Amino acid sequence: MQKPFLAIDRVTKKFGSVTALRSVSLNVGPDELLVVLGPTGAGKTTLLRTIAGLEAPQEGTIQMAGEDVTSRTPAERDVALVFQDFSLYPNWTVRRNLEFPLRAPGRRLSEDEIAQRVSWAAELLKIAGLLDRRSQRLSGGEMQRVAIGRAIVRRPRVFLMDEPLTNLDAKLREALRVELVCLRRELKTPMVYVTHDQVEALSMGDRIVVLGEGRVLQTGSPEDIFRRPVSPVVARQLGQPAINLLKVERSGGAWVADNGVAVAAAGEGGGNSMILGVRPEDIQPRGGEREARVTLVEDMGPTKILLVDWGGCNVHIVAPATADIHQGDTIHPQVDPERIILWPEQTI
Amino acid sequence: MVSQRTGLLKYGFVGPALVVLIVLNIFPLLYNVVLSFTDAELVGGGARYVGGSNYSRVFSTAEFVEAIRTTAVFVAAAVSIELCLGFCLALALQRGFRGKSAILTVLLIPMMLSPAVMALFWHQILSGDYGILNHILAAVGLGQPEWLTAPGLKLISILMIDVWMWTPFMMLIALAGLNSIPQYIYEAAEIDRAGAWRIFRRITLPMCAPLLALAVLLRTTDALKQFDLVMAVTGPNDAATQTLSALLFQKVFGDGKTGLGSAYACVLLVIVIALASVFTRYIDFIQRKQGKTQQ
Structure with a gap:
């Protein structure tokens, strides 16, 4: 791997008696988009604010380009942070919002240069027509574009994004997500992108860090995290509908669940009591031995999500939209044995 | 049925307040205007209509010009010092720290005490002979000015007391x-690499401005009427400290010339209304600039 641009080493941050980050370490390469994924309260925002310099960690160090910046101010770190709630300067026009970071002391830019950068950013984010509008008269999507614009005009050393798309409606979110990825490729600036949205994490991230209760649970490529999660907690973070988790015992060459259903053939090695995870799209509705009842069918358009009562446990199955399956039907689910994930029982 | 009853009820609620307002506010105001065109005196009846002669006397006396000057100096100095001090205190108190609420409470005490009590209290501090301030000044080897009797210092003493009383008010509003x-x-500004001064100048100050303007308006109209401190510290008939209110008190209750005093009161009223309308327009202007009234 390339020498990391941003290196966070065993950072711990406490707020009174609450520990938000527990010895978090991670690296971001010079041209990498690192997604930090985790549920609410996992410490994602705290991590970002600590990188930005808005919070000082109690322990650990933060390095940027090989320099220790742990005790430096946000201004000295030269990072750009886009907040979830847009945080534009109220009562100012879009243009003034974009110019503000360019007029910072010590940044001697000519008026021409400022105007040029503002129009460049406005062009890129398609807000050129809004430059003279006051910030509080913008829609949510426009506000977030301006906020991103305010971050990119500066050409910072790192981009930090705190769930920038969460407060937008679904359609806009998708459009802006694509734009962000393209934008970052163009700017070639490292980015740390915090989200709780698995679609954003999987589609945008070069690598993903999964955070839970202030700890790094797993770091890896989207493929790694999705296919080889280190624990059921990580596995549950990704996938819609969520992964099926079953307690299984080895019995007669098969993994058998509590209810006596033989889920899949058991290979060699591993313990006898395991947690078995299988994603809903890795179960076929037909071809298995044991029967199951379909209790609910959710038609999602291209697919159908089935909630199935399989000998007493509820299992989600993703079936093609063309499958002729209805509520109350009896099916015979079959698990793809290549796709199952096993963890020792105590990891739950 | 119902609407008729609620109709009566509504007058029932508003009525008492309206009566009090008319008796205590509207009537005295109008009566004052009427009196200002007569030669009414405090003792003895028989007021005659004298036209605008009271007003021409008001504007032709040196006393009036002097009182305007004294009042203007006092208002300008008091309000600006209180604004600056109050805003600085607010900035210092803005961040949370241990004992903040205790300090706030102590700072608010002067505002809650009666001005008469306050003036007596300061009399003790500022007295030339036994005042504690001069004791302290003597202890550190400085001169012992006659705070309450030296002509050049009397107004400054009153100013000091006023600042001490009303700075907490400015601080509260600024806070x-x-x-x-x-x-x-x-935080966004910090990330945008704006320095402390720039953040203060571009963000803190403009966003506080409407409230500060309101505080200045309230304090100015109040300081224009400055009377109680003057009365308590030097008395109403001291040339060095005679504000407009003290002058009109002197005319009515000292000289017994109610008609002339009423004319002074009317002039003072017009000045206050004029200044207040300038300020409210300014506040309106700021708010419109910030787009608050557009929505």
């Missing part, structure tokens, strides 16, 4: 203004 600025704006 409310500062607290209304969301934290995220400061």
Whole structure:
């Protein structure tokens, strides 16, 4: 791997008696988009604010380009942070919002240069027509574009994004997500992108860090995290509908669940009591031995999500939209044995 | 049926307040205007209509010009010192720290005490012979000015007391203004590499401005009427400290010339209304600039 641009080493941050980050370490390469994924309260925002310099960690160090910046101010770190709630300067026009970071002391830019950068950013984010509008008269999507614009005009050393798309409606979110990825490729600036949205994490991230209760649970490529999660907690973070988790015992060459259903053939090695995870799209509705009842069918358009009562446990199955399956039907689910994930029982 | 009853009820609720307002506010105001055109005196009846002669006397006496000057100096100095001090205190108190609420409470005490009590209290401090201030000054080897009797110092003493009394008021309003600025704006500005001065100049000050203007308006109209401190410290008939209100008190209750005093009161009223309308327009202007009234 390339020498990391941003290196966070065993950072711990406490707020009174609450520990938000527990010895978090991670690296971001010079041209990498690192997604930090985790549920609410996992410490994602705290991590970002600590990188930005808005919070000082109690322990650990933060390095940027090989320099220790742990005790430096946000201004000295030269990072750009886009907040979830847009945080534009109220009562100012879009243009003034974009110019503000360019007029910072010590940044001697000519008026021409400022105007040029503002129009460049406005062009890129398609807000050129809004430059003279006051910030509080913008829609949510426009506000977030301006906020991103305010971050990119500066050409910072790192981009930090705190769930920038969460407060937008679904359609806009998708459009802006694509734009962000393209934008970052163009700017070639490292980015740390915090989200709780698995679609954003999987589609945008070069690598993903999964955070839970202030700890790094797993770091890896989207493929790694999705296919080889280190624990059921990580596995549950990704996938819609969520992964099926079953307690299984080895019995007669098969993994058998509590209810006596033989889920899949058991290979060699591993313990006898395991947690078995299988994603809903890795179960076929037909071809298995044991029967199951379909209790609910959710038609999602291209697919159908089935909630199935399989000998007493509820299992989600993703079936093609063309499958002729209805509520109350009896099916015979079959698990793809290549796709199952096993963890020792105590990891739950 | 119902509407008729609620109709009566509504007058029932508003009525008493209206009566009190008319008896205690509207009537005295109008009566004052009427009196200002007569030669009414405090003792003895028989007021005659004298036209505008009271007003021409008001504007032709040196006393009036002097009182305007004294009042203007006092208002300008008091309000600006209180504004600056109050805003600085608010900035210092903005961040949370141990004992903040205790300090706030102590700072608010002067505002809650009666001005008469305050003036007596300061009399003890400023007295030339036994005052504690001069004791302290003597102890550190400085001169012992006659705070309450030297002509050049009397107004300054009153100013000092007023500042001491009303700075907490400015501080409270400034604090409310500062607290209304969301934290995220400061953080965004910090990320945008704005220095402390730039953040203060571009964000803190403009966002506090409407509230500060309101505080200045309230304090100015109040300081224009400055009377109680003057009365308690030097008495109403001291040339060095005679504000407009003290002058009109002197005319009515000292000289017994109610008609002339009423004319002074009317002039003072017009001045206050004029200044207040300038300020409210300014506040309106700021708010419109910030787009608050557009929505």
